[in-house]
Amino acid sequence: xxxxxxxxxxxxxxxxxxxxxxxxxxxxxxxxxxxxxxxxxxxxxxxxxxxxxxxxxxxxxxxxxxxxxxxxxxxxxxxxxxxxxxxxxxxxxxxxxxxxxxxxxxxxxxxxx
Amino acid sequence: xxxxxxxxxxxxxxxxxxxxxxxxxxxxxxxxxxxxxxxxxxxxxxxxxxxxxxxxxxxxxxxxxxxxxxxxxxxxxxxxxxxxxxxxxxxxxxxxxxxxxxxxxxxxxxxxx
Numbered sequence: 001x002x003x004x005x006x007x008x009x010x011x012x013x014x015x016x017x018x019x020x021x022x023x024x025x026x027x028x029x030x031x032x033x034x035x036x037x038x039x040x041x042x043x044x045x046x047x048x049x050x051x052x053x054x055x056x057x058x059x060x061x062x063x064x065x066x067x068x069x070x071x072x073x074x075x076x077x078x079x080x081x082x083x084x085x086x087x088x089x090x091x092x093x094x095x096x097x098x099x100x101x102x103x104x105x106x107x108x109x110x111x112x113x
Numbered sequence: 114x115x116x117x118x119x120x121x122x123x124x125x126x127x128x129x130x131x132x133x134x135x136x137x138x139x140x141x142x143x144x145x146x147x148x149x150x151x152x153x154x155x156x157x158x159x160x161x162x163x164x165x166x167x168x169x170x171x172x173x174x175x176x177x178x179x180x181x182x183x184x185x186x187x188x189x190x191x192x193x194x195x196x197x198x199x200x201x202x203x204x205x206x207x208x209x210x211x212x213x214x215x216x217x218x219x220x221x222x223x224x225x226x
Contacts, residue, residue, distance in 0.1 A: 002156060035216070042117065043157070043202065043216035056213055090156055100145050100206055102214070104156030 003027060004105035006091050012111045018079040021108045023091030025072055031055070031097050032074040034066055037088040037107075049074055050097035081112045116140045117205050119217035127225055132190040134220050136203030139184065143205035143215075146179060148188045151200045151219070160201070161188070193224045 003026035013019055025032050034046040045058035049068035060066075063081075068074040078085060088109050092102035118137045126132045134148075144165040149157035163170040163177045163186070170177050176189045190197055203217040 002158070004156070042115075042119075042218040043204075045214065045216075058213070092156070100147065100162065100214075101159045104149075104158065106154065106156050 002103050002105060004029075004091060004093050004103050006089075006105035006108050008108055009106065010109050010111075012113065013081060014113055015081055015083060017081050017112075018077065019081065019110065021076040021078070021089050021091075021110070023074045023076070023093075023105060025074070025091075025093030026103050029093035029095050029103070030072060031094045031099065032068055032072070033092040033094070033102060034060075034074070034076050035090040035092065037090065038084075038086075043090065046076070048097070055097050078110070081110075083112050086110055086112045116143075117203055117215045117217040119201075119203050119220050121220050122218070123221040123223070125223045125225060126193050128195055129192045132188075132193045132197065132222055132224065134188040134190075134201050134203075134222065136186045136188075136217055137184060138186075138205050138215075140205070140207065140215070141184070142207045144208050145206045146177070146186050147204040147206070147214075148175075148177060149202040149204060149216075151202065157202055190222075193222075195224045195226050198222055198224050 005024040031050045033048045035043040046060040048056040066076045088107045092104045147162040148160040150160045151157040179186045200219040206214040
């Protein structure tokens with residue numbers, strides 16, 4: 001157990017729908033990162049928050065949004081889902097912003113039918 | 114943009130032999146490099162790292178080599194054990210961009226008994 005908790009572990013939904021993925025960082029970590037791993041692809045950086053503020057943005061689609069709450073948990077919202085959004089979504093955390101070593105959760109597997 | 118490339122999707126070696134996993138990068142601003150290991154149904158976990166000021170870092174059976182001029186790094190595992198069977202991700206970060214970390218697509222290592 002890495003200490004980073006992601007829910008749900010699996011999610012199956014239909015095109016056009018909206019889902020929310022949740023992440024609780026490791027205790028004491030202020031920074032949360034979201035990554036997407038599509039089939040046979042590397043981990044694509046989506047977005048990073050530090051202590052509630054957005055710090056860095058990667059290849060995140062406009063249909064996707066995220067936030068980090070005062071209790072430091074984070075949510076990734078995916079809307080108008082398309083088949084190509086099917087992927088593993090990983091959350092990672094670190095104590096500081098821009099840390100070199102990240103602690104990853106087990107991921108949320110999203111399947112869009 | 115594939116700034117970090119792992120050109121071998123898979124590698125199979127015999128137990129006790131050396132495993133060599135390769136990684137190439139294109140961004141000369143990367144200054145810190147990491148290897149993460151991922152088992153099925155788990156998130157990636159940090160394995161070993163190297164700063165751009167070094168050309169080698171060793172931790173037990175794992176050694177990472179960095180060739181900055183060739184923009185190439187490799188992970189050597191000696192001797193390989195069946196428990197090393199996993200997907201290995203190469204990652205690189207850029208201190209001038211909030212340590213924006215980019216990952217390769219991963220190499221699946223299978224160590225046969």
